Amino acid sequence: MTVPTTRPNNxxxxxxxxxxxxxxxVGHVDHGKSTLLGRLYADTGTLPIGKIEKIQAIxxxxxxEFEYAFLFDAFLEEQQQGITIDTARxxxxxxxxxxxxxxxxxxxxxxxxxxxxxxxxxxxxxxIDALEGVRDQSKRHGLLLSMLGVxxxxxxxxxxxxxxxxxxxxxxxxxxxxxxxxxxxxxxxxVIPASAKQGxxxxxxxxxxPWYTGPSVLDSLAHFHLESKRxxxxxxxxxxxxxxxxxxxxxxxxxxxxxxxxxxxxxFSPSNxxxxxxxxxxxxxxxxxxxxxxxxxVGITLDEQIFVERGQIATHEEARPLVSTRIRANLFWLGxxxxxxxxxxxxxxxxxxxxxxxxxxxxxxDATNLDDxxxxxxxxxxxxxxxxxxxxxPIAFDLYAHFETTGRFVLVDEYDVAGGGIITELVQxxxxxxxxxxxxxxxxxxxxxxxxxxxxxxxxxxxAVVLLTGPDTTAKGFLARKxxxxxxxxxxxxxxxxxxxxxxxxxxxxVDTKPDEIxxxxxxxxxLLTDTGSLVISTTNxxxxxxxxxxxxxxxxxxxxxxxxxxxxxxxxxxxxxxxLIFAGPENFDDxxxxxxxxxxxxxxxxxPASSRSDSQYSI
Amino acid sequence: xxxxxxxxxxxxxxxxxxxKNFDNLAMLWSMGKDSTVLLWLARKAFFGHxxxxxxxxxxxxxxxEMIEYxxxxxxxxxxxxxxxxxxxxxxxxxNHTKGRVECCTALKTQGLKQLLEEKGYTGVILGVRSDxxxxxxxxxxxxxxxxxxxxxxxxxxxxxxxxYKLSFPPGTHIRIHPLLDWTEINIWEYIKLENIxxxxxxxxxxxxxxxxxxxxxxxxxxxxxxxxxxxxxxxxELRNTKVAERAGRAQDEGRGMEQLRKDGYM
Numbered sequence: 001m002t003v004p005t006t007r008p009n010n011x012x013x014x015x016x017x018x019x020x021x022x023x024x025x026v027g028h029v030d031h032g033k034s035t036l037l038g039r040l041y042a043d044t045g046t047l048p049i050g051k052i053e054k055i056q057a058i059x060x061x062x063x064x065e066f067e068y069a070f071l072f073d074a075f076l077e078e079q080q081q082g083i084t085i086d087t088a089r090x091x092x093x094x095x096x097x098x099x100x101x102x103x104x105x106x107x108x109x110x111x112x113x114x115x116x117x118x119x120x121x122x123x124x125x126x127x128i129d130a131l132e133g134v135r136d137q138s139k140r141h142g143l144l145l146s147m148l149g150v151x152x153x154x155x156x157x158x159x160x161x162x163x164x165x166x167x168x169x170x171x172x173x174x175x176x177x178x179x180x181x182x183x184x185x186x187x188x189x190x191v192i193p194a195s196a197k198q199g200x201x202x203x204x205x206x207x208x209x210p211w212y213t214g215p216s217v218l219d220s221l222a223h224f225h226l227e228s229k230r231x232x233x234x235x236x237x238x239x240x241x242x243x244x245x246x247x248x249x250x251x252x253x254x255x256x257x258x259x260x261x262x263x264x265x266x267x268f269s270p271s272n273x274x275x276x277x278x279x280x281x282x283x284x285x286x287x288x289x290x291x292x293x294x295x296x297x298v299g300i301t302l303d304e305q306i307f308v309e310r311g312q313i314a315t316h317e318e319a320r321p322l323v324s325t326r327i328r329a330n331l332f333w334l335g336x337x338x339x340x341x342x343x344x345x346x347x348x349x350x351x352x353x354x355x356x357x358x359x360x361x362x363x364x365x366d367a368t369n370l371d372d373x374x375x376x377x378x379x380x381x382x383x384x385x386x387x388x389x390x391x392x393x394p395i396a397f398d399l400y401a402h403f404e405t406t407g408r409f410v411l412v413d414e415y416d417v418a419g420g421g422i423i424t425e426l427v428q429x430x431x432x433x434x435x436x437x438x439x440x441x442x443x444x445x446x447x448x449x450x451x452x453x454x455x456x457x458x459x460x461x462x463x464a465v466v467l468l469t470g471p472d473t474t475a476k477g478f479l480a481r482k483x484x485x486x487x488x489x490x491x492x493x494x495x496x497x498x499x500x501x502x503x504x505x506x507x508x509x510x511v512d513t514k515p516d517e518i519x520x521x522x523x524x525x526x527x528l529l530t531d532t533g534s535l536v537i538s539t540t541n542x543x544x545x546x547x548x549x550x551x552x553x554x555x556x557x558x559x560x561x562x563x564x565x566x567x568x569x570x571x572x573x574x575x576x577x578x579x580x581l582i583f584a585g586p587e588n589f590d591d592x593x594x595x596x597x598x599x600x601x602x603x604x605x606x607x608x609p610a611s612s613r614s615d616s617q618y619s620i
Numbered sequence: 621x622x623x624x625x626x627x628x629x630x631x632x633x634x635x636x637x638x639x640k641n642f643d644n645l646a647m648l649w650s651m652g653k654d655s656t657v658l659l660w661l662a663r664k665a666f667f668g669h670x671x672x673x674x675x676x677x678x679x680x681x682x683x684x685e686m687i688e689y690x691x692x693x694x695x696x697x698x699x700x701x702x703x704x705x706x707x708x709x710x711x712x713x714x715n716h717t718k719g720r721v722e723c724c725t726a727l728k729t730q731g732l733k734q735l736l737e738e739k740g741y742t743g744v745i746l747g748v749r750s751d752x753x754x755x756x757x758x759x760x761x762x763x764x765x766x767x768x769x770x771x772x773x774x775x776x777x778x779x780x781x782x783x784y785k786l787s788f789p790p791g792t793h794i795r796i797h798p799l800l801d802w803t804e805i806n807i808w809e810y811i812k813l814e815n816i817x818x819x820x821x822x823x824x825x826x827x828x829x830x831x832x833x834x835x836x837x838x839x840x841x842x843x844x845x846x847x848x849x850x851x852x853x854x855x856x857e858l859r860n861t862k863v864a865e866r867a868g869r870a871q872d873e874g875r876g877m878e879q880l881r882k883d884g885y886m
Contacts, residue, residue, distance in 0.1 A: 098806075100750075283667050297628075408781065
């Protein structure tokens, strides 16, 4: 066995820190990741005093050989089993850089822990055992690194002592693994022959491998470069929250790409609202900032009180994100239960959260054989798949190839993050034309000096659409009229717009019945009325389209004004539509009216009661 | 100082995620350098406001200057300070001579547990750092604790990119760790950069050739030999030391910390 020595024979590190970087160590179980890390610390003399002695005592107690790995496999169970269970962050300063080196487990069972570690990294050391060669997790980790956005990889062929430092063994592994990485569009920076246990090529080139002329593992770290190009991209600022702690209404979020400055015109997607940046807010910073860039957590105020909520993405007008309810993506699944079609999940993309389901599983990607792409009805734990997702409402996003942070997402199953994905394609849904119309119309809209916020303050309510749906002869019209009467009686600006009222006027030129054009025009009229700050009440039968399509189209055209749907049925039989309220054969219409009004209040659309949380979007 | 601002941006993001997603949120404040930096980061994140209560689990054995400092900042920064204490254990005479791990468990772990139960917090923000000890190195930014406050380190949820664990079953809570990526040196660099008021009488050498590197209860915390008289000298000292930060903290000996943390210790 090797005797652990602390040999600070290198020049002492230049210890003024100029920059920081996260690196992950990955690879198949038992290929020596933790040992490599332990050796790196020991041989650079960067371990705290007494650490080696402490580990020696533990090993002696357990009757084991000294293991460098125990330096970071902190849990008793990890030391007893000789494997890493969970990712550990370790700190290492060298050459003016502060590294966080993340030791990830290599056992398949702990893949979710490996992924958690690698997702934080900018670069990776991928360790392969020279004796065992390329194994399943060597490949799976390689594939996951490329999906997690870790583009800089150096491969360490470890345990070279077990193959007598043979060049041909090393070259065979290098060739096989380079070919595999090429399929993932990854080019390793270096492939280093090493022995962590014997300290070969760890901190300096060693005579055992005279045929190797590249850097040691330690020297290779300096060749990983910091990510800087994100600031050169166009702006992406996902809104995290809206604060009203004092007189200021501050929008906060972390800039994920590009830059912004005071005076910039921002447009928010998918709401299409726009305003100029008035100030950039900061605590304990004098003078306050006038600009900000990717990576920064910022707070801004706008020159106009427009509707903004968590989940929207702020950009400059000329470079907006994509918007759809359907996306195609490559997904890795970590959930205990398999991913299933039509099971409800929550998609989280940047700060947006939206219910979603899987529309199609196109194929399963086998990490150990990238050419084999078979289909399957579900995606099991640790598998990678090509899928199409359908979200309940439209989301703003980018393709991963263009923007990292707004091009990826996670899926939440019940309480847990259960999978992660990168978006490869926008899939058009049937709302695409209406969405384009709304975007172009909003963008060219000539505004007065009175904003939606001013109207809400004055009227004591916000604009909304209340849509009564359901079969004929359920007294929808009666309830709609009653609701209008009660609201106006309370002094609200409410208006009942029956779709029939457009037929002889605005729609008089429509010779044949064109349901798409009828609903488009109806939607635009509703949009105009909501822009006056009104609560618009309507029924749906005259529109002669499936209810779901009517609701979706109205939502697209009046976006971001909320559409509240009330379903009326004669009796409750079978599955009911997903609506805000359901009334079955109501007898007391006063009660129904009060329920609708209570709902509007609970959503913050009608003043009182003011929400207790200051950040409620609709609080007046 | 760009690397310090990067850490700040990340921690501010985490604090804002916590505030947005947890209705009943609180932050632990021990008045030590780390949780005071955490408190300062909250003021950064919320533009001078601290929109949740600060909890101090008072073992009654703290160094007196710490309590004075706590009350002064609470007043000046208009903090909602809540002090908890395991009064029953103290009445029964608990102290470190009955065993260090036993004392920490009773006065800190149980004291915290009582406070969390009483107030029903679903999110608790703590200033632990990965480089303090090797079990903390394995923490998530958002880390679930079960009904008994226990940490199941064998089966931690995945944490991808900036997507944290924000939902949890009833009866459990989430520990939030915005400082995991900060080192001890980073803490001091930030204190200097932002000019954050800290317990200088304890953390700096007052002419005795000694200073505290880590603050805890008076009986179980010993000062280190040091001549650092200002923050710059502390940073230089730390860059050149190989002594572990918590070497002066008695409860860390042997496997003390792994057991304490599994049972719900900070």
